Amino acid sequence: MQFIGPDLKGASPMNPTYIEQLFVKYAKINTRSDPARSATPTTPGQTELAQLIATDLKTLGMSDVQLNPANGYVTARLPSNTARKVSAIGFIAHLDTADFNAENIQPIVHPNYDGQDIRLPGATISVAQFPIFKTLKGQRLITSDGTTLLGVDDKAGIAEIMGAMQYLLAHPEIQHGDVAIGFGPDEEIGKGAKQFDAEQFHTAFAYTLDNGRPGDIEFETFNAAQATITIDGTAVHPGNAYHTLVNAIGIAQQLLNHFPENDVPEQSQNHEGFFLINQISGTVAHAEIDVIIRDFDDAKFEQRKQWLIETIATMNQQLDQPRIQYTLHDQYHNIGTAIATIPEIRELPLKVYRDMGLTPNIVPFRGGTDGNFITQKGIPTPNLFNGGGNYHGPYEFITVEEMVTAAEVVARMIIAHGA
Template identity: 55%
Template structure:
């Protein structure tokens, strides 16, 4: 029976939440903010205190650790990732509020400002009655995304170190920066992480697993007009702003985020600017299916050509930029990675919930670097704002899942569950 120390997990979570690690997309520094460096270096020290080999990579801002295996079986190394940065929301002076034996009712976060975490608005709260709930004080985010994953992983490492009867293979852990701005894992050095596969411990509830993400691209469409005095415009003026509006209106009306769900993709207009002389549209393109993803990009290419055919010179320029690829393509080639997690969930009595992730994770960049990395969960909720919360019990489940998964990896040596994935 694995013993997970809830007080240790709570202490680490609250300690780490108090670091301001808000990332900054406008920064040119690596990591993008100094608070991430401070926390990463503290994490390195804390890993060493647990008995792991640990180090900080100043080139990319990662804190890394290694725990040698203690099993006689020939077990491949596996890895776990959690990110240290928080989203673009106030993060200075985070003051976590602990509500022991939560009563399942509304929680007053800040009486002076009349900020209340209401069960009518967030009914999932009622399921947490009796647990140790941690919330914000209503003035900042909490940082559960992803410090709940960080604390849960630390709880697992402590259990593995303190209980040598828990057999496991080599384990690598990485705590990274700038996940919220999509930059951290791009810089990750896979050479420091010689694992067969890994898991990210990011958003989601116990039992969740995400091994498919969007394929993603950005499209920038530039329009060049001819600006003349409107009184003399007949036959001369080409209004770039009007062309941009017409282009945007020509896109499929139902293939937008607000009308899509599940594995349905979309083309989303995210920014529009322009004058008569120059205009620009920025789109993001998303789809789980590679063929449909390609069709969406081709649609924009064909639409650009159609518009240019109306003029004696090119007036519309399309620039496509690939952002990330669906991790499911690589992971389905080695279904053991997902089946191992599902077998672990069942052993723990968790109901598996396989969901396609309608976005991207660090796992997209890690998978592209040769480290297939589906996402499990961190047990937090209401991320990126003042209503964030998590329970100590939820983070315990994160820790129990990591420990049991490592044990299961040993038990399945030589007899892997390679059942194909849907």
């Protein structure tokens, strides 16, 4: 593949000023999502950002720019300029930010960061606490003022994708296939991508740019399920309780004692799954337990669910009547199975990373992304990286250099896919 512009072994041909200005502009908009609301998007700031992005995409010269009022996605296309028959490729990021203060975000740019502690108006970023900052010395660092998050997750991804589009539009002599981009709402609360219009997006596969350090790539996610367990007791006056009172809390405790002691998030890593007792509440008369189940392996995931079903059934048989009820539903599925059907999905970014001198860091994503729901809709979608770190809090950061690297990855992948 060949870029127009500076030698890629040195400076990137991306426009760092454009990418930085986009990110700072977008970061200032409060797009915190709200799980308590049923609207799409759940908060008006996400619509405000989507409208601004749509305007910027039109100004940039992108084609078929649309803001879908039904699902909150803003989408656009970069039409193919090659005679080769190449399947379309997509890139996706999300509009919303996590459940942390996002009111009056004030991005602060630290040019030529000196690698030392950063004293912000609302917090101090200690290099001793966050050693990663030592590796950022000399870069153009961006933080919040320490009273809010910054919004790197995932406004950095948006700016990076648009930076790649800006480069390719500025160089029409570089051949590429059809590209679709999309920016959607409510990723942080797991709602937005459930309404993603895969047919309208129309790509063979896609990539999200959602968190991760340069070189990270995630071809796998958890399989995820949630169980809501209810327990009905019999409440009577404790003075008359003999052989009559049945304590729902006591039954809940017995059930919890059946769960494997070390099969929990705090004792698991890499490809290991777990059960998490996420919430418990109750009285003598009634108790509720919320359990989440995670595993990468499909067979082990099914075994975990079956173990819970059988454990509840066994306990009910030992009670005077079936007092334990449950609902169990899958939340999302590991994207790895679908990705394995199209080898190029893995080969394309790995080749680009190596060409750029990035060491690929293939890691299982111990959670889920919009890619889970989009993959289930027929577009296999692994996750790349957007740079930055300390997501979801006042210590979030990104550097312009890392955003430029991510934008270059996107551009190179588009060009390589069309070659």
